[in-house]
Amino acid sequence: MAAKSIISRPVYGTLSPQPGKHHLFIADAEGALAISDMAARAPAGFFEGAEIVYIPDPGGKHVAALEALKPAQFHQAPSFASLLPRLKQTLSNAHMGLRLYLAGTEGLIGQAMQVALEAGIDHTSMQTEHRGSLARRMQCVHCKGITENVTTQPAICAHCGLLLLVRDHYSRRLAAFQGVCINAEDRSEMPPIEEAFP
Amino acid sequence: MSTGTTKLDVVVSDVVPVNELVTRFHFRRRDGELLPTFSGGAHVVVEMRDGDRTRLNPYSLMGSPLDTREYTISVRRDDVGRGGSLFMHRSVKAGLEMVISYPVNLFSLDLRAKKHLMLAGGIGITPFMAQTAQLAGEGGNFELHYTCRTASLGTYADLLRERYDRRIRLYHDDLDERIELDRLLSTQPLGTHLYVCGPAGMINWVRDRAASLGWPPEAVHFEHFAAPQPGLPFDVTLAVSGKTIRVGEQQSLLEAIEAAGVDPPYLCRGGVCGQCETNVISYDGKFIHNDHWLSEEDHRSGWKIMPCVSRFEGKSLVLER
Numbered sequence: 001m002a003a004k005s006i007i008s009r010p011v012y013g014t015l016s017p018q019p020g021k022h023h024l025f026i027a028d029a030e031g032a033l034a035i036s037d038m039a040a041r042a043p044a045g046f047f048e049g050a051e052i053v054y055i056p057d058p059g060g061k062h063v064a065a066l067e068a069l070k071p072a073q074f075h076q077a078p079s080f081a082s083l084l085p086r087l088k089q090t091l092s093n094a095h096m097g098l099r100l101y102l103a104g105t106e107g108l109i110g111q112a113m114q115v116a117l118e119a120g121i122d123h124t125s126m127q128t129e130h131r132g133s134l135a136r137r138m139q140c141v142h143c144k145g146i147t148e149n150v151t152t153q154p155a156i157c158a159h160c161g162l163l164l165l166v167r168d169h170y171s172r173r174l175a176a177f178q179g180v181c182i183n184a185e186d187r188s189e190m191p192p193i194e195e196a197f198p
Numbered sequence: 199m200s201t202g203t204t205k206l207d208v209v210v211s212d213v214v215p216v217n218e219l220v221t222r223f224h225f226r227r228r229d230g231e232l233l234p235t236f237s238g239g240a241h242v243v244v245e246m247r248d249g250d251r252t253r254l255n256p257y258s259l260m261g262s263p264l265d266t267r268e269y270t271i272s273v274r275r276d277d278v279g280r281g282g283s284l285f286m287h288r289s290v291k292a293g294l295e296m297v298i299s300y301p302v303n304l305f306s307l308d309l310r311a312k313k314h315l316m317l318a319g320g321i322g323i324t325p326f327m328a329q330t331a332q333l334a335g336e337g338g339n340f341e342l343h344y345t346c347r348t349a350s351l352g353t354y355a356d357l358l359r360e361r362y363d364r365r366i367r368l369y370h371d372d373l374d375e376r377i378e379l380d381r382l383l384s385t386q387p388l389g390t391h392l393y394v395c396g397p398a399g400m401i402n403w404v405r406d407r408a409a410s411l412g413w414p415p416e417a418v419h420f421e422h423f424a425a426p427q428p429g430l431p432f433d434v435t436l437a438v439s440g441k442t443i444r445v446g447e448q449q450s451l452l453e454a455i456e457a458a459g460v461d462p463p464y465l466c467r468g469g470v471c472g473q474c475e476t477n478v479i480s481y482d483g484k485f486i487h488n489d490h491w492l493s494e495e496d497h498r499s500g501w502k503i504m505p506c507v508s509r510f511e512g513k514s515l516v517l518e519r
Contacts, residue, residue, distance in 0.1 A: 020412020096386040097412035120312040120389015125414030 009168040012109065012130040017042040018099040021049045024090065025071075026112045028055035028080075030132035031104025032062035038101075038129075039069050047071045051090070053083055055108065080111050087112070091119035101127040107137040107148060110175035123172060134197040138166055139176035146176055153196035154182045166196070205245075206233065210294045211268060220321065220353045221287055222260075225269045225298060233266045238329030239305035239393075239421070242269065243467060245297040246285050254453070255282040255425075256467050258324040258395075259301055260354075262331035269298070272353060274321040279425060280448045302465050305395065305421035307332065312389030314340040317377070317404055319396020323353055325421060326395065330362060343377055345369040345396070379404065383411050395421045422468055426450035427488055429509045436460060436519040437479050451505035460519055462505070469507035476505050476517050483512010 015038040017023075023046070025035055032054060039047070051073040056063050067074055077083035091098075100116055102109040109128050117123060135149040138157075145159025154163050157179060164179030171178065183189040212224035227233055236259055246253040257271035273286045290296070305325050307314060314333060316326050326342055333340045342365060346352035349370055358366045369375040383392070392413060394404045401420045408418050428448050435442045436455065445454040452474055455462055465471040469489030478501050487497045489504035496502045503510070503517070 018412065018414075019410055022412065091388055094388040095384060096388060096390050096392075096417065097384055098388060099412055099414070120310070120387075122310075122414065122416040125416050 005168040008170045010106070010110070010128075010170055010172075012128045014038075015101050015103055015127045015129045017046055018127065020097045020099050022094070022098040023047075023050040023101065024094075024098055025050060025052040025054075025101045025103070026083075026087070026108070027052070027066075027102070028104035028108040028132070029057045030062070031102075031108065031129070032056075032066050034103035034129040034131050035069070035101070036062075036065050051075070053077060053087065055079060055083065055104075080108060084115065087115055088119075091116065091121075094119070099127070100125075101129075103129045104131055105133050105135060106130060107135065107175075110137060110170075110172070113172065114175040117172065136166060136197050137176045138164065138179040139171065139174050140164055140179050142181060146174075147179070150177075150179075151195055151197045152193045154191060154193060155179060156193075163190070204300045205297050206242075206300060208233075208269070208296055208298055210290055210292050210296060213290065213292050216272060216353055217351055219351060220272050220274050222270055222272045223286065223290060225271075225296070226267065228295065233269055234300055235266055236263055236269075236301035236328075237303050237306055238263055238332035239307060239325045240301040240303035240328070241305075241325075241466070242271070242301050243299040244271070244286075246282055246290075248281070248285050248289065252457075253280070253282045253285065254456075254464075254467060258305075258328070258421075260324040260327035262335070263328055264331065264335050269301075272321065272324050272327075274353075276425075280428060282425075302471075304466050304471050305393070305419060307393070308391045308417075308419070309338075311391035311417075312339065313387055313391070314338060315382075315386055315390050315392045316340060316342040317392070317394040317396070317400075318342065318344045319394075319400040320346060320351075321353065322394075322396030322400075322421075323355075323358075324395075326393070327354060327358075329393070330358070330365075334362065341365045341367070343367045343369065343382065345371065345377060345400070348372045379407050380411065383408055383413065391417045391419065393419045398422060422470060422490060425468075426453075426507045427486075427509070429486060430511060432483075432510050432512070432515065434510070435514070435516045437516050438519050445509070450507065451503070451509060455505060455519060462519055464506060467506045469504050472504075474504060474506050476503055476519055477501060478503055479516040479518050481510070481512065481515045483510055483515065485510055 015034050047069045050071040052071045053075045102112045135151050138147045138150045140157040143160035147158040162181045165182040167178045169178040207228045208225040209228050211226040214222040241256045241258045243254050243256050261270040273283050275287045276283045318326050439460050441458050443454050443458045445451050463473045465473040472491045486509040488507040
């Protein structure tokens with residue numbers, strides 16, 4: 001569970017079954033466990049109106065557990081990028097009454113939320129639950145490049161190579177934490193790089 | 199001075215009967231300047247000086263927000279109400295100088311919406327007059343479903359049809375026409391926001407069905423047209439100002455506090471905005487909570503009351519005012 005800090009730092013909850021007939025779940029890796037846990041509290045027949053889109057770890061752990069919930073649709077994808085066209089299509093055809101549940105890593109939750117925001121769902125209307133890695137999606141504020149799966153503090157921008165302080169300052173629009181050059185005054189100053197977001 | 203209740207000195211520039219129950223009032227500034235900008239859904243509080251009694255009633259602005267030369271409100275005559283609407287209908291004529299508050303919006307459009315779905319009942323049409331004008335000016339996507347008792351009491355129905363054509367759907371109670379609410383709510387594109395204004399029963403029905411059908415509360419907006427309910431007179435001690443007051447049968451607790459020369463904050467005077475929330479120091483009796491602001495827990499606790507709409511029955515009530 002991520003620690004609370006500044007106000008823009010996302011805070012995640014625990015998935016809970018919402019009223020309605022259509023439920024869209026997007027999860028990666030250990031996010032599957034959040035869905036399984038919620039299923040134990042869901043009313044009978046809940047998953048008959050549910051679609052689960054899942055990005056498993058290599059090895060396909062938890063896939064069988066999700067299939068066992070017997071959702072109306074179950075779709076596996078190798079990466080977020082590969083499920084994006086399908087997600088956009090689903091949301092553009094959806095009606096009010098569709099409820100969205102996002103579970104797993106912050107990168108997955110943030111990117112799915114970004115697409116859902118564009119489709120007109122308020123971020124406070126989405127159910128979220130963080131599970132698994134604390135790795136961050138980071139935007140370099142200098143070159144604007146996005147670096148995925150940042151686990152260290154500071155971190156090197158994969159685009160321009162600057163050494164960046166990974167801030168808690170988060171952008172929902174970009175689905176990324178902000179990375180700011182940590183040694184702008186003296187580039188020879190090299191603070192130790194430590195594992196901060198395992 | 200109460201929050202958001204900065205006053206405007208206006209003159210009634212026109213009084214127009216709309217149908218057998220509704221009359222429209224136009225206000226302009228006495229100094230000839232433009233009125234403050236407002237957004238669709240905003241209301242003003244009109245001060246009615248009726249002999250030694252002052253009433254402060256909120257009314258939605260129904261003109262186009264794009265035109266601030268004048269403000270317009272429409273008042274439905276309520277023959278069994280507390281007298282504010284009767285005063286407006288009987289005593290307010292063109293040329294009368296009045297005082298109104300700055301506009302306040304507690305029922306604003308969420309302009310992030312992909313579509314605006316509006317449900318009006320009766321005189322609840324007034325905020326939508328301004329909102330549709332605002333959206334039409336911006337090319338916004340909206341549709342309005344308007345329920346009225348009869349065609350002749352369908353205030354502004356003809357005007358709305360003329361302006362917006364098929365974006366307006368009318369339902370007449372006397373012809374037994376009813377909104378197919380579940381179908382309507384189930385077929386709206388993702389990103390639609392719902393707005394409802396009308397009688398309490400209609401608002402409760404729409405909110406309840408929307409929640410059941412999976413509409414998140416963030417996308418459901420409503421405005422109650424709730425005047426304070428009359429009730430038995432009761433006595434109140436105001437601990438801070440050291441006064442004991444009596445709340446009359448036709449008076450709200452807030453009005454009684456104001457009549458005693460105490461000036462608590464207020465905005466909506468309808469139990470929704472939270473401004474006049476007042477702490478209870480002690481009580482012996484029963485609260486009659488009529489607001490939509492406090493939580494059920496607050497209502498049970500006996501620690502708080504919304505004096506604009508709620509009342510009390512019992513031996514004693516001491517408020518932190």
